[in-house]
Amino acid sequence: MDNAFSLRSLMSPNALRQMAAPILIVMILAMMVLPLPAFLLDLFFTFNISMSIMVMLVSMYTRRPLDFSVFPTVLLVTTLLRLSLNVASTRIVLLEGHTGPDAAGKVIEAFGHFLVGGNTAVGLVVFTILTVINFVVITKGAGRIAEVSARFTLDAMPGKQMAIDADLNAGLIDDKEAKRRRAEIGQESDFYGAMDGASKFVRGDAVAGILILLINVAGGLIVGVMQHDMALSQAAENYTLLTIGDGLVAQIPALIISVAAGLVVSRVGDEGEIGGQVVRQVFANPTIMMLTAAILGVLGLIPGMPNLVFILLASIFGGLAWWRMKHPPEKEEEVKKPTPEAVAQATEASQEASWNDVSPVDVLGLEVGYRLIPMVDKAQDGELLKRIRGLRKKFAQEVGFLAAPVHIRDNLELKPNAYRVALKGVEVGSGEAYPGQLLAINPGRVAGTLSGRETTDPAFGLPAVWIDAGQREQAHALGYTVVDASTVVATHLNHVILEHAAELLGRQETQALLDHIGKDSPKLVEDLVPKQLPIATVQRVLQNLLEEGVNIRDMRTITEVLAEHAPHVQDALELTSRVRQALGRAIVQGLFPGDAEVQVLALDPTLERVLMQAVSAGGGEGGAIEPGLADTLLKQTMALAERQESTGLPPVLLVPAPLRWLLSRFLRRSVPSLKVVANTEVPENRMIRVTGMVGAAG
Structure with a gap:
């Protein structure tokens, strides 16, 4: 029963189709080493001619080049078939050529006598002309078209990919259609690249045909004269005619295949087969005819x-x-060009665009790959959803206002385990998480290494390793900080929100914050906005505070200070300085908790005097720092800040109030951890100790 089943499966049509190509290749290679009788040579030569004709007809009826994507492979197989037949026919010509013109079969005899009339000179000329046409004209042109098409297709791939993405985002196509189009673009580039390389097969075949002709003529003369005692003229006639017939039998199918290659790569558009296109485009205009x-x-x-x-x-x-x-x-x-009436009807039938088609950009968004969907799926009680709700509540308590909700959606363009945080549609953070695994973070002092997927903590950039759940105890013992996948994403999201708190405070959030304060102090808010200050100025002051890491929980103090100074100060920077002075106790307390010493960096008196002159020259607008001095200031501040952090202290630079905004803006990007505090912001009851002097000699 098993043997019968196996035999039946091997004889099935599908199995026979799969075995056809290997059997054909084995037969072609066997012809190079095994002697063939004349009848089999006639059969294979006829098969070669029929294959070339069939390939040319298929290429003529192909609408697009990709519809015949197997053509480079067909080109290789047919070239190999011709060369194998040349080897087999050469063997017979040299062994049996002395017996007469039909020694290598009827096909070679017919091509040697009928096509060129048995004239050796005519046969050589015809063979040379066919070779030149194939090698110089058709193959070279087709190869050049394939090369340029491959290059242009490759250059156009990014634009086509963007067009597909645009159609997908606009809802014009679905995911399956987008994947199909992307695959088609890749196949088109691969096809033209393969055609560029496959054209070299035909070019090499033409050169091989010339060499085989010369070798056969010379070898035939030697064999006929030296081995069979033939006269030189008789040997030349017999072997030359047989060789020319053999060359023509191989060269004519090669020419047909080259023409097919040119037809395939020179196709433009997909309106139909070549015959129909020629009739429509060449014979369509009666004036021209x-x-x-x-x-x-x-x-x-x-x-x-x-x-x-x-x-x-x-x-x-x-x-x-x-x-x-x-x-x-x-x-x-x-069919090709719809009438204006049809266009008008189609336009009326289509739905008119409306403002509902304009979707607002999410203030804060989280996009996840498909493997992270269970973490944010409400139906599956996703752990990350709870953490996001918790961190949003924690943000409101610590920073002082309620940020926009986080809109979560899946994105199939991301890697399966990847996620992306977007602020107003722009990516501000990304990373990867692996549900079911743990992230072991190296805080800097670990006792060994762990096996796993090495990475970096997406929030703070620390070296880390993704490990299996069973390695948790080992990681703790070695000194690693171990967190799960949802905590990794939530921590990174929290870090991004805190880092961009100023951008999250929009006009709507500012108004909501003032309305919230107005419930307890309605008169204060009513007198301030809009009577004394526009809401835009209040928003700018609050954003200035958030940009430097100062929370705005004490809105009562902020509002009172603004109301006090608004009658004679309208500049947002100056108002920010006044608010910071009022919040000085909270600012210093956040940096140095309790009643500990305020250990800070300070400016050298000479440097301080130079910077004060720069501020005065700027008319109170901040001024400008001389480039050499700015470079020295930046390098020394970075070095001292690193030394301060290495001792476990926050890097704080204490400066005069007029210099605070200038230095804070200048140093913020290069030394993001540095806090610049004005001396007027430090409470009188706090003890100050200078640990480093910026600008001091040495």
Whole structure:
């Protein structure tokens, strides 16, 4: 039963189709080493010719190059088949050529006698012309088209990919159609690249044909004269005719295959087969055919010209022009170009665009790959959803206002385990998380290494390793900080929100914050906005505080300070300085908790005097720092801040109030951990100790 089942499966049509290609390749390679009788040579030569004709017809009826994507492989197989037949026929020609013109089979004899009339010189000329046409004209042109097409297709891939993404985002296509189009773009580039390389097969085949011809002629003369005692003229006639017939039998199918390659790579558009395109585009205009008929008729009237031929062709073109004028291709034009009425009806039938089509950009968004969907799926009680709700509540308590909600959606363009945090549609953070695994973070002092997927903590950039849940105890013992995947994403999201708190405080959030304060102090808020300050100025002051890490929980103090100074100060920076002075106790307390010493960096008196002069020269707008001085200031501050952090203290630079905004803005990007505090912001009851002097000699 098992043997019968196996035999039945091997004889199935599907199995036979799969075995056809390997069997064909094995047979082609076998022809190079195994002697073949003349009858089999005739059979294979005829098969070669039929294959070349079939390939050319398929290429003519192909609408797009990708519809015949297997053509480079077919080109290789047919070239290999021709070369194998050349080897097999050469063996027979040299072994049996002395017996007569039919020694290598009837096909070679027919090509040697019928096509060139048994004339050796004519045969050589015809063979040379066919080789030149194939090698110099058709193959070279087809190879150049394939090369340029491959290059242009590769250069156009990013633009086509963006167009596909745009259609997908606009809802014009679905995910399956987008994947199909992307695959088609890649296949198109691969096809033209393969065609560029496959054209070298035909070019090498032409060179091999010439060499085989010369070798066969020389070898035939040697064999005939030296081994079979033939006269030189008789040996030359026998072996040369057989060799020319062999060359023509191989070169004509090669020429047909080259023409097929040129037809495939030179196709433009996908309107139909080549014959239909030629008829539609060449013979569609009756005016052109009428002018052609007139020119041929004039040439036919010139004495000495073949009048009958020219007049006959002129009559044919004139008749085609008259018939085309009587039967214009109206139906084809209607199909290709819709009438204005049809366009108007289609436009009316389509739904009009409205403001509902304009979707607002999410203030804060989280996009996840498909493997992270269970972490944010409400139906699956996703752990990350709870953490996001918790961190948003924690943010409101610590920073002082309620940020926009986090909009979560899946994104199939991301890697399966990747996620992306977007602020107003722009990516501000990304990373990868692996549900079911743990992230072991190296805080800097660990006792060993762990096996796993090495990475970095997405929030703070610390070296880390993704480990299996069973390695938790080992990681704790070595000193690693171990967190799960949802905590990794939530921590990173919290870090991004805190880092961009100023951008999250929009006009709507500012108004909501003032309305919230107005419930307890309605008169204070009513007198301030909009009577004394516009809401835009209040928003700018609050954003200035958030940009430097100062929370705005004490809105009562902030509002009172603004109300006090608004009558004579309208500048947002100056108002920010006044608010910071009022919040000085909270600012210093956040940096140095309790009643500990305020250990800070300070400016050298000489440097302080130079910077004060720069501020004065700037008219109170901040001024500018000389480039050399700015470079020195930046390097020394970075070095001292690193030393301060290495001792476990927060890097704080204490400066005079007029310099605070200038230095804070200048140093913020290069030393993000540094806090610049004005001396007027430090409470009188706090003890100050200077641990480093910026600008001091040495």
